Amino acid sequence: MSDASDSGPPRKTQKLFPLFNKPGQTSSDSTSSFRWLSPALGPKRSCLHGVNHVPKPSSKVAAFDLDGCLIKGTFPKKGAPPSFEWWRPIVPKKLKELHEQGYAIVIITNQALRTQALINDWKKKIPLIANALSDVPFRIFAATEKDGYRKPIPGMWYELERIFAQEGVQIADLSNSFFVGDAAGRPNDHSSTDLKLALNIGIPFQTPEEYFLGLPKAQYTLPGFHVSSLPMDVPRIEPAEPPLLPAPSSPEVVLFVGYPALGKSSFFRTQFEPAGYVHVNQDTLKTRDKCVKATEQALKEGKSVVVDNTNRDKATRQYYLTLAKKYKAGARCIYFTGTLELAWHNNLYRAFNLPPSHAEPKRALLPYSAFTGFRADFEEPGGEEGFAEVRRVNFVFEGGEEERRRWGMWLQIDGK
Template structure:
């Protein structure tokens, strides 16, 4: 706090220091701290964003943006300002009047993600089959698998098998076997990154003489991480806890792209398609990490 005290003494105006202590809606670039300031701690005085600005050094500048300078550790300050709608300056640009350096938003830009996408290849067979079958999901956490299953497959009579609910892979395999014995179709809603896990369900389908399809959710790591943070901070009955980095790193390290040679009758690629109101879409498009 010592260097902040120096600035505050020289400014001689009221200063708020807000610190995000967890990885939640208050962590930049999410806007929770700003929302708190506006709603709770500005004594009811409206903030004119057109007359406000944000200065930060996490600006997405690449290594060498200035002689001997390293790459910025992130771009969250620039993203935070963009989420709020404030003019953004780097310390060098604002205090030293230097020209702003080139920058990168990073690997994923939610503001460029399309509002509408085909859910899947329209020329492929329908999502739900009238014949008994096994569907094995493959995809990152937060890639839309559970929502997809509940919307398109469970209403069609598919037995829903999920390891988050059953707590072990062995119980998932047993549930699949029991459903097939009861003459029911099954959807396996797990991440299933490696071929060895998928083989367990393929074998069950083959023993039951029913087709087995793979639904491969194409959302990459960056999109999945974005969805993880979005869905965790939404005030809704379906809001979830933020998944830790380990969930994404584990999937990435184990991932083997599914192939027909594993024994699948079809591999259907599923795009992430945002569903919600226009207002919710604008919130989804905000930077999350």
């Protein structure tokens, strides 16, 4: 990222804060007021959490990214002692002022560290920063995996809210808090995840240049998928007539087709389960052979079946069409039309961003290859395959106000 202040007069070399002043000296964190809290947060202990002194909760939060914001981003050489350099000399003074004004100071950082050894080395840097902020209590969260803690998904902010609530403090008026970060979607920024996090939380945002140096707001772009790009007021089912469920007659096989995470199972529960259709799903049965056998067993018993799989190509669908013909059953297709980007977004939402009040448990994150694999092999279903009809189902979000708010956030674990 270009440094907006480089056009000014030359500055003195900034002080470098090393962990060891000379060989054999005791580590500076041996007397540090900073401590990492154990265990780390999250089901996989992927969110590191530490405190300097005893930071008090506050209804107003000053949150900061770390690298490229409070300190200069560096890539330490192997074997070199940890060290850091302030992004600008004014940083510690501004943090002290915020503390004196009653803000809770919180560092929220993504750290893409591939091994435990790299994580351990990185952790040694934070006591140095704490020692240089000896009169400033702060709290730090660091996301080390690509999961619900990784910005812009607000998992680290949710943890902050939870911790504050345990001490009877709520961050009620978000306009009194703010977030400062360098990943703002500007032309030379590495990403836009800091700005997206602030938008997700609903707090004011500034870049380091704006906050620390008083420079004007820069132009930015926000790449990636957002639900605001979806068409409005689309019909749920096309065509709407005739009724989705026919009058009871002979059994039928209904094949669902579409990306994972487009609401196929929910559609079954609301539309077909009340009518007694058998639910065949490979997530439960594990193999296609078992799905085919379960479908045949239901038809033998005179029952209608919904095959709730992705059923991406004609060859896969033919297994079930052959059974329908064998048992003189009807055959229909329900095609869920959402894009890969929407499906991946829904996958992230249900794995990482469901509200605690959500009735159903979180789903495990499906790998991205499940979506690209579907796209590579997909053949759009048509009547020439042997279906009596092909109906299209457009994705329409169904949920309460808080669920819709969280679904409507910027959700990503990779990319810009």
